[in-house]
Amino acid sequence: MRSVVALTLAALLVARGAPASSPRVFEYVHVEANEGAASGGHVAVRLGDVAYHFQHEPPGVLRLHRDDWPQFRYAYGVLQNRTMHASRVALTDADYDRLRREFAERWVSEEKVFAERDVLRDDRQLLELLLARRRGDDAGVLRVRGAGFFFPETGASPSPAALAVRARILAAYGADTIARRAATIRSELERLAPAAFEPPALDDPVAAYPGFPYAFSSRYRDLVTGLVALRALDRALPVRADARRSPAGTDLDPAELRALASWSDRLTDELVRLVQSPRPDWAFAFLVGLARLEALEASLGTGRLVLLDAFPPDSEVVPRSYVRRHRDAVRDLRGEADGDLARARARMRAAEALDEAAFADLEAAGNRRLELDAALAEDRDLRVASRALVPSRDAPWADLPVPDVGADDLAAARAAEAHFAEWLERRYGYDLVTRNCVSEIFRTVEASGAVREPSTDPLRFIPFESARAVNATWNVVERTTLPSYRHARVDEMYEHEPGLLVRLREANVFTSRVYRWTGDDSVFVFFTDDALALRPAFGAVNLAAGLGAVAAGIPLLPFDRGHVLWAGARGAIFSIPELAFVSLRKGSFDHVPADERPPDR
Numbered sequence: 144m145r146s147v148v149a150l151t152l153a154a155l156l157v158a159r160g161a162p163a164s165s166p167r168v169f170e171y172v173h174v175e176a177n178e179g180a181a182s183g184g185h186v187a188v189r190l191g192d193v194a195y196h197f198q199h200e201p202p203g204v205l206r207l208h209r210d211d212w213p214q215f216r217y218a219y220g221v222l223q224n225r226t227m228h229a230s231r232v233a234l235t236d237a238d239y240d241r242l243r244r245e246f247a248e249r250w251v252s253e254e255k256v257f258a259e260r261d262v263l264r265d266d267r268q269l270l271e272l273l274l275a276r277r278r279g280d281d282a283g284v285l286r287v288r289g290a291g292f293f294f295p296e297t298g299a300s301p302s303p304a305a306l307a308v309r310a311r312i313l314a315a316y317g318a319d320t321i322a323r324r325a326a327t328i329r330s331e332l333e334r335l336a337p338a339a340f341e342p343p344a345l346d347d348p349v350a351a352y353p354g355f356p357y358a359f360s361s362r363y364r365d366l367v368t369g370l371v372a373l374r375a376l377d378r379a380l381p382v383r384a385d386a387r388r389s390p391a392g393t394d395l396d397p398a399e400l401r402a403l404a405s406w407s408d409r410l411t412d413e414l415v416r417l418v419q420s421p422r423p424d425w426a427f428a429f430l431v432g433l434a435r436l437e438a439l440e441a442s443l444g445t446g447r448l449v450l451l452d453a454f455p456p457d458s459e460v461v462p463r464s465y466v467r468r469h470r471d472a473v474r475d476l477r478g479e480a481d482g483d484l485a486r487a488r489a490r491m492r493a494a495e496a497l498d499e500a501a502f503a504d505l506e507a508a509g510n511r512r513l514e515l516d517a518a519l520a521e522d523r524d525l526r527v528a529s530r531a532l533v534p535s536r537d538a539p540w541a542d543l544p545v546p547d548v549g550a551d552d553l554a555a556a557r558a559a560e561a562h563f564a565e566w567l568e569r570r571y572g573y574d575l576v577t578r579n580c581v582s583e584i585f586r587t588v589e590a591s592g593a594v595r596e597p598s599t600d601p602l603r604f605i606p607f608e609s610a611r612a613v614n615a616t617w618n619v620v621e622r623t624t625l626p627s628y629r630h631a632r633v634d635e636m637y638e639h640e641p642g643l644l645v646r647l648r649e650a651n652v653f654t655s656r657v658y659r660w661t662g663d664d665s666v667f668v669f670f671t672d673d674a675l676a677l678r679p680a681f682g683a684v685n686l687a688a689g690l691g692a693v694a695a696g697i698p699l700l701p702f703d704r705g706h707v708l709w710a711g712a713r714g715a716i717f718s719i720p721e722l723a724f725v726s727l728r729k730g731s732f733d734h735v736p737a738d739e740r741p742p743d744r
Contacts, residue, residue, distance in 0.1 A: 167239035168620065170229040171584075173610035174219050175627075178665055178717045178728040184606030186581050187215065188246065188588065189229070195246045195587075197580040204571040205578055206257065207587075209250045220625055221740055224729045227625040228610055233618045238593035245591035248352075255353050256567070263563050265360035266337065267556040274553055276545050284539035287364070289430030290371045291536030292451065293380040301379035304437045309376055311415050321377045324418070328369045332544040335363060337552045357423070359556075363546075368426035371540060375430065376418070382437045386452050386536055390484065390509050391516065393448035398492040400443060406497040407439040431534050435502075453510040453532040461525040466518050468662060472734035473519055479737055480512035507532040581609045594618075628732060630673065631741040632657045650674065650681075658730050662706075665713035665728065666692040672726040682721025689714030 170189040176182050187196035194215035197205050210218075219225050234242065272283040313320055337359040374380075395403070410432055417429050434451050441449040466473055487505040494501055510532055518525040572578065581604050589597045598612035613619065626634065629649075636645045636656075648654045651669050658670075668688045669681035692711025699707050717728040 167234050167236055168231045169234065169239065169242060170231050171610065171613045171617070173228045173230075173606055175226045175228075175729075176606075176727045177223055177225050177731065178713065182717075182727050185219065185225075186584055186606050186609055188584055189215075190243050190246065195250065195584075197583045199573050199580075202568075203573050204567060205573045205580070205583060206571065207246075207250050207253050207583070209246075216625070217735075217740065221628040221735050222732050224627045224629050224731050226627045226630060229623045229625060230610065230613050230617070230619045231621040231623070232594075232613070233620045234593055238591075242588065242591045242593035245587055245593075249587055252353060253571075255355065256571075259353075259355045260563060260567060262355070262358040262361060263556070263560040265364075266358055267553070267560050269360040269363060270337070270548055270553040270556050273543070273545050273548050274550065276543060277548070281541070284541045285364070285367060285543055286456070286537045287368050287371050287540045288456075288535045288537050289368065289427045289434075290375075290538035290540060291456075292382050292386045292430060292434035292534070293375040294371070294383075294538040294540070296378075296380060297383060299381045299384075302381040302437050304440045305376065305379035305381070305433060308411060308414050308433065308436065309379055311411070312376070312418050315415055316419060320418075321373050325370060325373045325377075328366050328373075329544055332363065332366050332370075333546055335359070335366070335546045337548065337556065362423070365423045365426065367540060367543065368424075368430070370542065372418075372426040372429045372433075375433065382434050382451070386434070387438050387441070387449055388452060388510075388513050389445075389447050389449045390513050393484075393488075393509070395442065395446050395448060396492070399448075399488065400446070402491050402494060402497040403439055403442055406502055407436060407443065409496075410436050410439065427535075434534065435506075448505075448509060450506050450509045450513070451534040452536055453506050453534045454514065454526045454528060455533070455535050456537045458526040458528050461518075461527055463518070463522055463524050466525050467522070469733050470519065473515060473525070475734055475736045477512065477515040477519065480508065480515055484508040484512050503531070503533070506534070576604050579604055581606055585609070626741060627729060628735055628741060629657050629670070629730065632739070633673075652730070658732075661731060661733050663733075664710070664730055665689065665717055666707075666711045667714045667718065667728060667730075670730065671721045672729050675724065678724050678726060679722050682718050685718035685721060686715055689716075689718055 172187045172189055172194070174185040174187070176184045185196065187194045189195075189212055192212045194210050194212050196208055196210070196215070198208050200206050216227075220227055269285070272285065275283055309321075317323075338356060414429060414432050414436065417425055417432065422428075431451075438449045438451050484505075487501075487508040490501060491497055491505055514526055517523060576582075585598070585603065588594055594617055596616050598609075598616045600608065600612040600615075602608040603612040614622065633645060633649050636649070649657060649670070652658055652660055652667065655670075666689050667685040669677075669684055671678045671681045671685070674681055689711045692707055692714060694711075696703075696705065696708025696711050720727055
């Protein structure tokens with residue numbers, strides 16, 4: 144919740160003191176098509192260093208995403224190898240602020256709405272678990288965030304860091320503080336009851352800050368997490384050995400040791416205050432803080448950086464088979480992660496006082512490098528996370544007080560979940576023409592009132608046509624093209640090599656020095672996006688190659704699970720438009736080193 148609020152405040156900040164006459168610009172960005180899900184093209188609005196765009200997600204809804212512009216450019220323009228066309232639209236300061244506020248508020252609103260969907264699912268699942276327990280079935284457990292740093296217990300000796308924190312807490316609040324707080328929490332859990340079901344008042348459009356009640360499942364989890372935190376504190380449990388790691392080559396210099404020692408002292412003070420905090424989510428923060436404190440003390444004791452495992456339990460996983468096929472790309476990523484860690488350490492040395500944000504940056508950079516090291520050295524799956532890394536390792540918890548809940552409560556929870564899902568589908572359901580990535584960009588821009596002459600083009604739901612509509616009706620002051628990664632590299636080659644040589648070599652996948660087939664692209668031979676006159680001939684060769692791969696893939700089915708067959712089928716399908724001078728496929732890349740990427744602009 145705090146992160147959402149912080150992002151909202153940052154997005155809504157309005158620059159003060161700027162001259163009223165100076166124009167501001169935002170960019171309407173049309174991203175060209177590529178094969179697969181990208182075959183229809185894409186659009187986004189760029190406001191400063193932020194890109195807003197809509198994506199189709201299961202089970203058939205369209206959701207607003209907010210990405211850093213460099214991340215968006217790298218994903219679409221480099222990895223997906225798609226050229227972008229940006230139209231710069233001039234606005235007054237007031238209109239620019241209205242537009243930024245409209246997108247920021249819509250993003251926050253949707254984040255809260257989709258979070259409520261998940262909460263209602265959690266309510267239903269928790270009630271199913273509690274009713275099973277009431278029937279005598281004790282098999283179910285609740286996974287508690289933060290508990291995985293200490294539980295299941297290992298029988299190791301108490302943690303000196305936790306012993307010191309416990310001693311200070313007992314001295315500050317009384318010898319029976321932990322027992323009293325645990326008894327209060329257990330009593331509240333036993334009296335906890337779901338709120339009476341009332342369909343939430345959902346407006347269309349949704350308010351910028353829709354209000355949802357503190358859910359039964361959220362309150363129950365927060366209280367149980369409190370019991371977990373108090374038990375870890377009471378027993379002064381050490382952090383599990385598998386929950387902390389030390390990156391290689393991270394011997395700490397005196398400045399780093401001083402910074403970590405100062406942060407350790409402040410974190411101890413925070414933990415002493417936190418155990419009596421009225422915040423409902425105090426326990427998760429306490430568990431993470433207590434685990435971090437032990438890692439800090441280990442760093443100070445060994446002179447090497449020791450970090451908690453910060454990857455979330457639901458991290459996406461890149462299979463080890465993929466890592467094996469693309470070891471060069473993973474090594475490049477490891478090099479970049481090493482640079483990020485070095486920069487985070489430099490900031491730590493330069494800081495007058497290390498704070499939580501700076502330590503979190505250090506922790507995240509170290510974890511990413513550790514994960515890449517392990518994937519390369521141990522031939523294992525690679526965990527990845529697109530969001531900020533926050534230590535949240537979970538563990539199953541079976542000590543679950545059962546409040547007085549019944550079948551009626553479960554029926555109401557199921558009804559609430561179903562009602563909300565139906566509304567969500569009506570409000571956010573994807574439609575190819577009336578509600579797609581283009582239509583919602585236009586709808587949001589026009590709702591802000593920042594654009595005085597909205598387009599009436601009936602074909603503007605098509606990405607490339609929408610760009611024409613913007614250029615025809617909005618106050619476009621400049622148009623720029625951001626070439627795809629392959630185009631940018633080939634253009635560089637033309638500056639230093641004979642043009643004919645470059646054209647012949649880079650026209651096909653076999654001799655190209657830029658492109659290497661990733662195993663995830665379809666089967667093809669020639670690039671056709673920069674060969675208009677020869678496109679049908681190249682397309683015919685590509686079609687033959689795709690059909691040939693289909694034929695070869697049939698006997699390989701028992702061995703590769705249809706990988707070659709499917710790649711050939713996609714190759715044939717995307718070659719057919721090329722016969723009619725239409726090019727969709729452009730190839731893609733797994734990873735591109737930072738020094739080879741085209742500029743963000």
